[in-house]
Amino acid sequence: MNESIVIVYRSKTGFTQRYAEQLAGELGCAAWAERDAGPERLRGCRTLVFGTRAHAGRVDGLKRALRLQRQSSARLVLFVTGAMPGDAAALNAFWRQNLTEEQLREIPHFYLQGGLCYERMGPVDRFLMRGFAAMLRGKKDKTPEDEATERAIAHSFDCSDPAFLRPLAELLREAP
Ligand SMILES: Cc1cc2nc3c(=O)[nH]c(=O)nc-3n(C[C@H](O)[C@H](O)[C@H](O)COP(=O)(O)O)c2cc1C
Structure with a gap:
């Protein structure tokens, strides 16, 4: 078991949880739901990967991720799942409205398309x-x-793909 990395996720409809568990399987580390993670359980962990969803343009639970990071003194790596396809301009705007300049530099952050x-x-x-x-x-x-979004959100859909995890998994393998 790789104990230097712990994945903590907040997931309401399952996309983030599935990515968290796939990543944990690849890295051989633990993945815990947010309610099961506290500073005591994170003792000894060097990298805290926090996975959550995009919610009305925000990183849901960012404050919680930052608090866990402070309490554990681990390095924070963030991944966010969402329904948006994730083109570069939209993603850039999303990250800029959620993270400060310093956080953009210090916290590796990844977007993984999920669905609805x-x-x-x-x-x-x-x-x-x-x-x-x-x-x-x-x-x-x-x-x-707008028209594409309107059509897309009319129904449930699943665009998730374990391949989207690759850059994040690579970073964690290179610098665990
Ligand atoms: C009220 C609401 C707002 C959402 N806002 C966004 C958003 O701003 N950007 C985005 O890409 N996805 C948005 N989504 C889609 C979710 O982020 C997406 O379904 C995510 O993968 C859910 O993760 P979960 O299944 O782990 O809860 C929103 C979903 C809901 C219900």
Whole structure:
């Protein structure tokens, strides 16, 4: 068991959990749900990988990730799953609105496309998604991206692929 790396994940509909478990399998380290991770359990870990979802443009649970990192003194590596395809410009804007300049430099951060799962979504999230869909429907002068998003979020979908983990797994193998 590789005890120098621990993966902690926050996952509501399963995409982040699946990536976390695949990564743990590749690296031979532990992957714990956020509720099972505390500073005591992280003792001895040198790299804390925190996996979470994008939520309304934010990194869900970023404060928790930073707190765990401070408490454990481990290096923090972040991965975020989301529904957006992850083109460079959109991703750049996403990271810039969530991380400070210093964090962008210091915290390796990765985006892994997941999907959407209405079946496993809680009522609040479903409500928010309905609002987002209605906003897009009512928008005048829709861009091609708006139209693609509107079509994509009409149903559950799964674009996740274990291959998306490759750059993150490589970093962790090179500098565990
Ligand atoms: C209310 C809501 C807001 C979301 N906002 C974003 C977003 O801003 N960007 C994005 O790429 N995905 C967004 N998503 C999609 C989730 O990030 C995506 O489904 C993620 O993979 C879920 O991870 P989980 O299954 O581990 O909970 C949103 C989903 C919900 C329900």
